[in-house]
Amino acid sequence: MDTxxxxxxxxxxxxxxSTPVEEDKIQKCLEAARWAPSASNKQPWEFMIVTNNKFRQKMAEVHPYAKFVSESPVVFIPLTDPTIHSDYHQSDTALATMQFMIMAHSLGLGTCWAGVINKPQIENKIKKMLNIPNKLRVLAIVALGYPDHTRKSERKDMESLLHREEY
Ligand SMILES: Cc1cc2nc3c(=O)[nH]c(=O)nc-3n(C[C@H](O)[C@H](O)[C@H](O)COP(=O)(O)O)c2cc1C
Structure with a gap:
């Protein structure tokens, strides 16, 4: 498939x-995330992989828009460290997360990002549940597993969003 x-x-x-995800595929996704670009190459991220059923059920309870993590055999959790780069930690870690998701797709796996970082109640509950150190922020919880449905999506027309030379 072309890019x-x-x-x-x-x-x-x-x-x-419910098919488990092979460890070598998880490792490839993590490696793709690790090689994301970041401001000044500071790499202000850490990654968590959660497969434990109890934690996944609890996360699905805590996050009203992430019920699917109770089903996906794996949850990828990108953590971001504002003390490493206060300006760009979120955008850098978002890029790493996107690289994880694209790698997963290329391996026949599905993902879904559920935003956490601007939802303090959800973030605090997840941090407590998983013993995440206080200085780190939870960017998202990302389901990972073999898809059990297909979906369509839409994008805005290029004409409505592209400006050349001047706005
Ligand atoms: C920052 C961010 C937060 C998101 N949060 C959620 C979420 O909480 N729950 C959910 O089901 N999808 C979430 N999504 C997925 C979007 O709904 C999805 O990417 C969008 O509808 C486009 O669909 P597509 O990814 O299939 O192209 C999120 C995506 C991003 C980038």
Whole structure:
């Protein structure tokens, strides 16, 4: 598949098969995340992989828009460290997360990002549940697993968003 086709065919997956994800595939996704660009190459991220059923059920309870993590066999949790780069920690870690998701898609796996970082109640509960150190922030919880549905998505027309030379 060419790169544009790969990018266009990735969808947010909210139904998962119970098939476990092979460890070598998880490692490839993590490696893709680790090689993301970051401001001044500070790499202000840490990563968590959660497969424990109890934690996944609890996360689904705590996050009203992430029920699917109770089904996905794996949850990827990108953590971001504002003390490493206060200006760009979120955008850097978002890029790492996107690279994880694209790698997953290229391996036939589905993902769905559920935002956490601007939802303090949810973030605090997840930090407490998983013993995440106080200085770190939880960017998102990202389901990972084999898709059990297909989806369509839409994008704005290019004409409505592109400006050349001057606005
Ligand atoms: C920052 C961010 C937060 C998101 N939060 C949620 C969420 O809480 N729950 C959810 O089901 N999807 C969430 N999504 C997925 C979006 O709904 C999805 O990317 C969008 O509808 C486009 O669909 P597609 O990914 O299939 O192209 C989030 C995506 C991003 C980038």
């Amino acid at each position: 544009l086709e790969l990018l266009k065919s990735r969808r947010s997956i909210r139904k998962y098969k």
